[in-house]
Amino acid sequence: MAIKKFVVGSFYDEQVLFPAVKAVRKSGYKIHDVYTPFPIHGLDTAMGLRDTSLHTAGFIYGITGTSVAFSFITWAFTTDWPLNVGGKPFFSLPAWIPIMFELTVLFAAVGMVLTFCYLCQLAPFVKKDHFNLRATDDTFVMAIEVTDRTNVAEAQSFLTSLGAQDVVLTEKETGWWIGRYDKRQQLLSTDPQTAL
């Protein structure tokens, strides 16, 4: 995987972060991502992120759950093992609706959690690295990707002028495994033998 460089600025105030995000986008820098300790309403709009497609996935999972429940119960109760329950017809839709509902919810919930983990690149045994560990505590971290046309020094001073407290240049391996701890040791290593 390619190694990419990022200019990382840390902000300590939400009120400073918002105008900074807007200004950075306006000046044409490529924001890789903004990491915050808690969800911030409106930040996605400010960053210009598209709407998530998670809910579309959820709808499809839900519909799948409904159909699975409906078709399985229909098959089981009318074809495979018809039972006479209180003289009701074998095909008794009202009795199946709770099960159909439950399976809709189950499929949608589990499917959406897994999809969410996939989209956020979370998986068991994958240790995520952070641009700044304090992003999990009290710091808002903005990572600007350094492309061919980015002037690093300029970007750094621009971020500082927008109110970023410490601005650093870091390197990360991109792709699904971006920022794994074990790779990071190699990245930071000065030894030419272990450095990638």
Add this chain to the structure above:
Amino acid sequence: MASRDQFVIPKRYNTISLALMGVGIVSVLILLFSHGLSNDEHEQARFWASLLQNSVYFLLVVNASMFFICATTLAWGGWQMTFRRVPEAISTVVPVLGIITFLILMVIVFGGNHTIYHWTDEHHVMEDETLLHKKGFLNKTFFTVWSIITIGGWWFLGRKLRQLSRQSDAAPMSIEEGKRYIFKNTVWAGAYAALFGLTALSTTPWLWLMSIDAHWYSTMYSWYTFASSWVAGLALITIFVVYLKNNGYLEYTNREHLHDMGKFMFAFSIFWTYLWYSQFMLIWYANIPEETVYFKPRMQGVYRGIFLLNLVINFLAPLLILMKRGAKRNYGTITIMAVLIIFGHWLDFYQMVFPSISGDHVPFMLVDMGIGIGFVGIIMYVTARSLAKHPLVAKNHPFLKESIIHHT
């Protein structure tokens, strides 16, 4: 454009609301001459049933506005502050419709015609063991007194909460004053919630609607009726908000607030279905004759079409159309859905009332809807007058800022 914080009733609006009321009056007259003045008790009952259905439905719908204020106040919600004056204005219709409904109920109870409320026939009650057991609750005195307490309580507490809201207009509040103000609001809203629980959430539907089938009972009935009127009430608030917004008022209200109203309409449509189904499924499963008697004409009889249409309009349509985020944020879609929901729950009330009065055929006439349109006219007229009286935004309310920066 000049700041528009005071609603001015357009001439055309007034004309339309008066015209709708005219349609209502004409409908009542037509139905009065075709059925109400007939010598047949059954025909008379059909006339009064239509008035009962429409008046109770629209009274509960406008009263849902009051519940909206009460619920959001108790939850310390701030997001609704930019348009809170709208449900407040709608709730001023409660006394008007309350009096109309009360008069209709009184005529039905004391009019000597026992077709709608069997339990008003004392000779019949003496011979009927079930009704005899229910006599402590289902009798004319209790019905009258409790109806007066119900409507009077809604009136009084609604007025109190509206007065409190207008108090904030006088001068900006300090933090201490704001805290006291919110506390006072919470206390009165709490009183309203208690009254609402004892009336609209329990006894009111039992007395006014469920007692039409005096032998039958369902513990879900009041919840189900509440869900019906509540979701229609939310739809009504949404329509007024969109109307004011389209006419350049309510500058702080935007798509974010509308989105939340849409979520409410969506969620409570599902809630309604849940309650409807909970009532239906247990009766269907147990299959006990004295319980299934309610669903017999509705599911297998002539009301089958209305019964199923009711589910399509009130469940399938909101579920599929309002599910998308874009639909909830679109003024057009949300208005169409709001109108559809109000109509759908009107239909729901129709099938609550009529199958027990006319089980062998659907006596539906367009004038039934005409009477409903008349009530809509009253709601439009009174709400607009009340909106025009006071500023549209409570600009000193402590939670206003929270509403202005509201973001979903």
